[in-house]
Amino acid sequence: xxxxxxxxxxKEVADLEGLPKGAYNIRKNGKLLGREVSANxxxxxxxxxxxxxxxxxxxxxxxxxxxxVILSQAGLHDTVYNTFIIGExxxxxxxxxxxxxxxxKESEGHSGIHEFQIKAGAKVKYVxxxxxxxxxxxxxxxxxxxxxxxxxxxxAEMVLTQLGGVDEAKRYNEAEIGARSVLLITERVMTExxxxxxxxxxxxxxxxxxKSNIVSRSVLKGDSKQDFYVNxxxxxxxxxxxxxxxxxxxxGNNQTIPALRALHPDAELTHEASIGKIANDQLMKLMSLxxxxxxxxxxxxxxxxx
Amino acid sequence: xxxxxxxTFKAPDSKTKDKTLSQKTIVDDVSFTFEPGGxxxxxxxxxxxxxxxxxxxxxxxxLSSGKxxxxxxxxxxxxxxxxxxxxxxxxxxxxxxxxxxxxxxxxSISAGTDDEDTLARIIARVGxxxxxxxxKPVDGKLSGGEIKKIELATVIARNPKVAIYDEPDTGIDxxxxxPMVDLLxxxxxxxxxxxxxxxxxxxxxxxADTLLLILNGKIAxxxxxxxxxxxxxxxxVCTFSKSCxxxxxxxxxx
Numbered sequence: 001x002x003x004x005x006x007x008x009x010x011k012e013v014a015d016l017e018g019l020p021k022g023a024y025n026i027r028k029n030g031k032l033l034g035r036e037v038s039a040n041x042x043x044x045x046x047x048x049x050x051x052x053x054x055x056x057x058x059x060x061x062x063x064x065x066x067x068x069v070i071l072s073q074a075g076l077h078d079t080v081y082n083t084f085i086i087g088e089x090x091x092x093x094x095x096x097x098x099x100x101x102x103x104x105k106e107s108e109g110h111s112g113i114h115e116f117q118i119k120a121g122a123k124v125k126y127v128x129x130x131x132x133x134x135x136x137x138x139x140x141x142x143x144x145x146x147x148x149x150x151x152x153x154x155x156a157e158m159v160l161t162q163l164g165g166v167d168e169a170k171r172y173n174e175a176e177i178g179a180r181s182v183l184l185i186t187e188r189v190m191t192e193x194x195x196x197x198x199x200x201x202x203x204x205x206x207x208x209x210x211k212s213n214i215v216s217r218s219v220l221k222g223d224s225k226q227d228f229y230v231n232x233x234x235x236x237x238x239x240x241x242x243x244x245x246x247x248x249x250x251x252g253n254n255q256t257i258p259a260l261r262a263l264h265p266d267a268e269l270t271h272e273a274s275i276g277k278i279a280n281d282q283l284m285k286l287m288s289l290x291x292x293x294x295x296x297x298x299x300x301x302x303x304x305x306x
Numbered sequence: 307x308x309x310x311x312x313x314t315f316k317a318p319d320s321k322t323k324d325k326t327l328s329q330k331t332i333v334d335d336v337s338f339t340f341e342p343g344g345x346x347x348x349x350x351x352x353x354x355x356x357x358x359x360x361x362x363x364x365x366x367x368x369l370s371s372g373k374x375x376x377x378x379x380x381x382x383x384x385x386x387x388x389x390x391x392x393x394x395x396x397x398x399x400x401x402x403x404x405x406x407x408x409x410x411x412x413x414s415i416s417a418g419t420d421d422e423d424t425l426a427r428i429i430a431r432v433g434x435x436x437x438x439x440x441x442k443p444v445d446g447k448l449s450g451g452e453i454k455k456i457e458l459a460t461v462i463a464r465n466p467k468v469a470i471y472d473e474p475d476t477g478i479d480x481x482x483x484x485p486m487v488d489l490l491x492x493x494x495x496x497x498x499x500x501x502x503x504x505x506x507x508x509x510x511x512x513x514a515d516t517l518l519l520i521l522n523g524k525i526a527x528x529x530x531x532x533x534x535x536x537x538x539x540x541x542x543v544c545t546f547s548k549s550c551x552x553x554x555x556x557x558x559x560x
Contacts, residue, residue, distance in 0.1 A: 288366075289460060299415070
């Protein structure tokens with residue numbers, strides 16, 4: 001049964017008003033809440049019973065899979081291992097994400113360990129959103145791991161979002177990008193109070209003509225802390241770019257450490273990074289269009305994290 | 307009617323070590339009345355105080371002394387957004403660039419609606435931006451000319467009573483300056499917009515009903531272009547080395 005809290009979480013993490021159309025797998029407090037498969041998308045519990053195996057047939061087009069996780073059991077720290085096989089020539093969207101509802105003093109946590117095998121010519125958009133709500137004082141912990149293996153001519157776009165509520169998050173992203181394949185990662189994180197996040201990324205451009213663009217947008221409110229690390233390694237003639245920007249609103253603490261490693265003479269790697277307050281000229285511009293100071297700040301942050 | 311009454315703006319003098327002890331007067335006891343629907347071009351040498359004066363009107367710079375009256379109301383202490391809501395709008399010389407914000411977002415804020423037809427009508431009215439500008443991110447990738455056109459559109463979209471444009475032609479190609487002048491003139495005539503342009507460009511000097519020549523923070527001349535020509539042709543009025551301390555310290559208070 002889906003209760004009101006579940007509905008709220010599903011709406012927040014997966015923009016769902018109820019059960020989704022098409023294939024889905026909803027996990028609640030470490031157990032299966034609901035599953036639906038389609039002719040082209042198979043979802044099975046893995047052999048160990050600690051996750052799911054999602055197999056998308058070659059040339060599956062315009063289908064989506066929802067795999068949200070709901071956590072509302074005090075003291076539960078759920079770890080799940082999910083494997084995705086995206087068949088050759090497929091073009092699909094995967095909506096993941098975890099919502100924690102904390103109602104008590106005990107901490108709650110989820111570690112989603114996702115592995116993607118993206119076959120030749122396949123295209124996948126992966127949208128992962130993390131939220132935490134509830135009046136409880138227990139810590140809300142989310143530690144996602146994403147491993148991506150791309151064959152040739154594949155495209156993957158990973159949109160990873162965490163906008164408040166999560167006390168502690170340690171993210172690890174790892175990717176190997178094959179010939180002429182393209183990986184785009186956009187990470188958006190907003191922290192407040194004494195929350196902390198750490199994101200570590202190991203991206204390897206292994207095939208000729210491979211490309212990667214890694215974008216990190218961080219907003220730090222209160223005394224929160226965010227650390228962002230990327231190691232972008234080029235092992236072939238390829239192109240890679242890292243763009244990481246952080247806005248510190250109050251007394252936050254941010255480290256941004258992009259590293260470029262060219263292990264091939266024809267590699268082209270670039271990065272840009274900035275940390276600072278909201279630019280004064282942006283505030284002046286929006287206020288000159290009639291917004292109050294607070295409205296201007298909100299619009300700038302909203303756009304920055306968009 | 308916009309009235310400047312003994313308006314003065316002082317800023318810390320960059321030459322002195324203790325900024326609290328020494329201040330430089332950037333705008334010096336200026337009084338002037340901008341009549342409704344007039345077209346005014348403010349010009350003068352680099353560092354003379356043109357932009358500082360324009361920013362005082364918008365509230366971007368805070369008055370050191372004096373008063374600004376707008377339609378009989380003292381707006382001297384109003385914040386920028388309240389002046390904007392009262393009808394005073396400002397086009398920046400160096401427009402802000404945003405990450406994650408596109409032209410549609412800015413135009414919607416300015417117009418107070420995101421209705422597609424309304425935005426299309428504004429773009430048609432402005433003329434210098436095409437519809438495909440709408441979804442362009444207003445970020446560092448825009449050319450200098452593109453962002454100035456966007457800036458112009460966001461000012462006009464607010465239907466200002468007083469529109470202040472700080473060097474609107476910077477970065478604009480030669481083929482767009484004429485249409486831009488025509489646009490501002492049209493807005494002035496059709497909407498009775500009091501138009502104040504800070505510019506060195508001959509096209510704006512020629513278009514103005516009234517020219518204000520600023521020297522050392524004061525209005526050295528106000529009137530038509532013909533009367534200003536002797537001063538404009540006198541190269542000695544340039545105070546660059548005095549105001550800006552030459553190339554080694556080119557801090558500019560414009």
